[in-house]
Amino acid sequence: MMHAAWWRFTAILMMASLGALAMSQAPSPEKAVDSSGTASSLGLGQSLFERNCVVCHGIGGTGGRGPNLTRSRLARAPTDEALQALIENGIPPEMPDGTFFTEADVRALVHYVRSLGLVATQPLTGDPARGGELFATRGCLACHIESGRGHGFGPELTQLGERRSATYIRAALVEPQAHLPSDFLWVRARAANGEVIEGIRANEDTFSIQIKERSGDYRSLRKADLAALDKLPGQTPMPSFDKSLTPAQLDDLVAYLATSRDAP
Amino acid sequence: MKRPNLHHCWVPLALTLTSSLAAAQGNVDGVKVPFERIVNAGREPGSWLTYSRDYSGARYSPLSEITASNVQNLRIKWMYQFPDAGNEVSPLVVDGIMYVTGPNTASALDARTGRVLWNWKRPIPADFHALGFGHVNRGGAVLGSNLYVGTLDGYLVALDLKSGAERWASQVADYHVGYSITGAPLALENKVITGVSGGEGGVRGLIDAYDAESGKRVWRFWTIPGPDDQRAFHTWAGDSAQTGGGPTWVTGAYDPELKLLYWGIGNPSPDWNGDARAGDNLYTDSVVALDTETGRLRWHFQFTAHDTHDWDACHVPVLFDGTAGGHRRKLLANANRNGFYYVLDRESGAFVTGQAYSKQTWSKGLDAKGRAMVQPHTDPTLEGTLVWPNMNGATLWFSPSYSPATELMYVPVRIKGARYFKRAMDFKPGIFYPGGGEDELSALEASGEIRAVHATTGAVAWRFPLLTPASSGVLSTAGNLVLSGTDEGNVFALDAMSGKPLWDFEAGSAVEANPISYELDNHQYIAISADRVLLVFGL
Numbered sequence A: 001m002m003h004a005a006w007w008r009f010t011a012i013l014m015m016a017s018l019g020a021l022a023m024s025q026a027p028s029p030e031k032a033v034d035s036s037g038t039a040s041s042l043g044l045g046q047s048l049f050e051r052n053c054v055v056c057h058g059i060g061g062t063g064g065r066g067p068n069l070t071r072s073r074l075a076r077a078p079t080d081e082a083l084q085a086l087i088e089n090g091i092p093p094e095m096p097d098g099t100f101f102t103e104a105d106v107r108a109l110v111h112y113v114r115s116l117g118l119v120a121t122q123p124l125t126g127d128p129a130r131g132g133e134l135f136a137t138r139g140c141l142a143c144h145i146e147s148g149r150g151h152g153f154g155p156e157l158t159q160l161g162e163r164r165s166a167t168y169i170r171a172a173l174v175e176p177q178a179h180l181p182s183d184f185l186w187v188r189a190r191a192a193n194g195e196v197i198e199g200i201r202a203n204e205d206t207f208s209i210q211i212k213e214r215s216g217d218y219r220s221l222r223k224a225d226l227a228a229l230d231k232l233p234g235q236t237p238m239p240s241f242d243k244s245l246t247p248a249q250l251d252d253l254v255a256y257l258a259t260s261r262d263a264p
Numbered sequence B: 001m002k003r004p005n006l007h008h009c010w011v012p013l014a015l016t017l018t019s020s021l022a023a024a025q026g027n028v029d030g031v032k033v034p035f036e037r038i039v040n041a042g043r044e045p046g047s048w049l050t051y052s053r054d055y056s057g058a059r060y061s062p063l064s065e066i067t068a069s070n071v072q073n074l075r076i077k078w079m080y081q082f083p084d085a086g087n088e089v090s091p092l093v094v095d096g097i098m099y100v101t102g103p104n105t106a107s108a109l110d111a112r113t114g115r116v117l118w119n120w121k122r123p124i125p126a127d128f129h130a131l132g133f134g135h136v137n138r139g140g141a142v143l144g145s146n147l148y149v150g151t152l153d154g155y156l157v158a159l160d161l162k163s164g165a166e167r168w169a170s171q172v173a174d175y176h177v178g179y180s181i182t183g184a185p186l187a188l189e190n191k192v193i194t195g196v197s198g199g200e201g202g203v204r205g206l207i208d209a210y211d212a213e214s215g216k217r218v219w220r221f222w223t224i225p226g227p228d229d230q231r232a233f234h235t236w237a238g239d240s241a242q243t244g245g246g247p248t249w250v251t252g253a254y255d256p257e258l259k260l261l262y263w264g265i266g267n268p269s270p271d272w273n274g275d276a277r278a279g280d281n282l283y284t285d286s287v288v289a290l291d292t293e294t295g296r297l298r299w300h301f302q303f304t305a306h307d308t309h310d311w312d313a314c315h316v317p318v319l320f321d322g323t324a325g326g327h328r329r330k331l332l333a334n335a336n337r338n339g340f341y342y343v344l345d346r347e348s349g350a351f352v353t354g355q356a357y358s359k360q361t362w363s364k365g366l367d368a369k370g371r372a373m374v375q376p377h378t379d380p381t382l383e384g385t386l387v388w389p390n391m392n393g394a395t396l397w398f399s400p401s402y403s404p405a406t407e408l409m410y411v412p413v414r415i416k417g418a419r420y421f422k423r424a425m426d427f428k429p430g431i432f433y434p435g436g437g438e439d440e441l442s443a444l445e446a447s448g449e450i451r452a453v454h455a456t457t458g459a460v461a462w463r464f465p466l467l468t469p470a471s472s473g474v475l476s477t478a479g480n481l482v483l484s485g486t487d488e489g490n491v492f493a494l495d496a497m498s499g500k501p502l503w504d505f506e507a508g509s510a511v512e513a514n515p516i517s518y519e520l521d522n523h524q525y526i527a528i529s530a531d532r533v534l535l536v537f538g539l
Helices: A011-017 A037-052 A080-089 A103-114 A128-137 A166-174 A247-258 B019-025 B035-039
Strands: A186-191 A195-206 A207-213 A220-221 A226-232 B075-081 B092-094 B095-102 B104-108 B116-121 B140-143 B144-149 B153-162 B166-171 B191-194 B206-210 B218-222 B252-256 B262-263 B286-291 B297-302 B318-324 B327-335 B339-344 B351-356 B363-366 B370-373 B385-387 B402-405 B408-415 B418-422 B436-440 B448-452 B460-466 B475-477 B483-484 B490-496 B501-508 B517-521 B525-530 B533-538
Touching: A037 A103, A080 B262, A103 B104, A128 A247, A166 A247, A186 A207, A195 A220, B092 B140, B104 B144, B144 B191, B153 B191, B252 B318, B318 B339, B318 B402, B327 B408, B339 B363, B351 B363, B402 B475, B448 B483, B475 B517, B483 B525
Parallel strands: none
Antiparallel strands: A186 A195, A186 A226, A195 A207, A207 A220, B075 B533, B092 B095, B095 B104, B104 B116, B140 B144, B144 B153, B153 B166, B191 B206, B206 B218, B252 B262, B262 B286, B286 B297, B318 B327, B327 B339, B339 B351, B363 B370, B385 B418, B402 B408, B408 B448, B418 B436, B448 B460, B475 B483, B483 B490, B490 B501, B517 B525, B525 B533
């Protein structure tokens, strides 16, 4: 009997988050890598998770009625201690408490849940300092905000290394259209007078759509007033840097973005 | 009248009624809502006396002030802020007073202004765990001078309609082992019927009848059979019936002429791992017809045998009369969570017709008896099996609507797939017992519809596309309108004949409730909840 208000966690919040360009925090398609604890603890945690948590959080913690847990930062549980307390106490009224878990169970669950959001530290051949210069001079800041600089049209890239591996970042720079966040959607609307409005879908409901244009301005449109509305999955205004950067420069840029993490 | 502070006045609170309200109440000292009033709900189109307005489950309003030509002028008349989020209530409106419920709460509101008349609250025990659902309540039932409400901690409570004072509280089932009540009761001649939640806890499902005056249990129907029902009992391998599930968390329908109660039954437990429960697993995912005097089973029809996808048949059965097979028949329709629309003969339970109404990939279709011809390789696996619909189904608990004016059934449709996983599972009372889970496909791969189908055949009349899978019930009216809401926050009206959109309103939060309509002072109102707010619209 799964029922009730599970979707309030998905569609509305997801749509709202589109406007805030939180799509850079969308579920990572990359495999999480555990960096601490033991394999047996991880196995116990996974087993407990799959028996008790997947109804709301999905089989791999990717979310459903409950929030997606495959992210490096959990808003309600920024530390392991907070996550442990959350599992023990629940979040009334939606999330039940875990009073039936032993202390070892809770530790194993914390271990497993944390592993879902870990992004591997990979060997980097580039120079982050040179990459930072490239980032500042090759147009990235025209669309992205990073550490407070730039323009907020595309996804924010501050501390991107916490959410994305070097492998993913390189792939996104080389072939951006194939590595878009799951909730990113480029749209093109044509008004009845012929005007074309193109940009990122910031929000949408059955009767209207809000589009963020390249200028950063928003347009709120009634669908009934449009002659056409094309949704263009896989399209993005971000260019490929495969040809415009040398391999060494690409290494540098990847190194800069992949090492952009919270201070330890 | 000053609105009581909900956060500080959670006691039964008898307030002085305004003179105009008292006048509207009419027979304030006698039996306010005798059974005959509900049976004859058609005689008072301005009231909403039971969950679906009348016993047929049609959620159809005979009111016609609001029409296609003036619905564009709908405006908010008043709003009510619930004490809890995520409300799914279908209000009742009786003699100028609206009754709303929440998780272990109930309130009486002046239906003209939204002013609170009384509040009632029953504390939710600190050790209560909701297994697979939110803290919600979908509505109450009225009969005589009482309002009946189910509680999360498994009680059926009778409240005095005038004051909210508690008359009795009867324990239906123990929440410690996974039972709960989220659905609205159904009040009949002298009984109050309630179902239970618990399908993710391995409970033994039940439908109970309680004496409306005393609160004593009159009968119980177990949805998971015991050895005394050999035919059904043997549809469970080994001792799997002991943890078989079969919850009953959505309100049923009633035929006063046949004296039959119709009620939908939920999923078998564990949800996604059927290895230990080989067999059809009766009476899960079925609709049952019960004799209201005894609770005995008259007939059953199972929509999904040996379910491994959590496709509860917890829907409001819709009763209507139509021509099928060349003659007029008493029919029952069910747009099921499994993706098929069924028409049954409600006297015998015989299958009349059925067809898919949403994307589904698990069945090749229905055979002559209405049994699904299951596709191979659609069960959950360790690696995941992609199937449509996802576990929340092609529709969910929220109500469809049948209009006798158009003879169309309006179904809120969900189009979404998922990868289903199977996992090993141990049973512990009161703990999740799912046996797996799912990964939903992304929001970009999902959508919804309001679909109008010819009620007797299931053939499509029209479709109105929704951006996301449907999340709200549907109301149809004699004003040739269909009203519903969306997960994106829209409340909207469509033309009942064509599906053409006529009006919409942004509520600012997900709409996940059933709409109703009522009349006061010769004016029609529409009411629907959006998260924490009850919205009441009028011209």
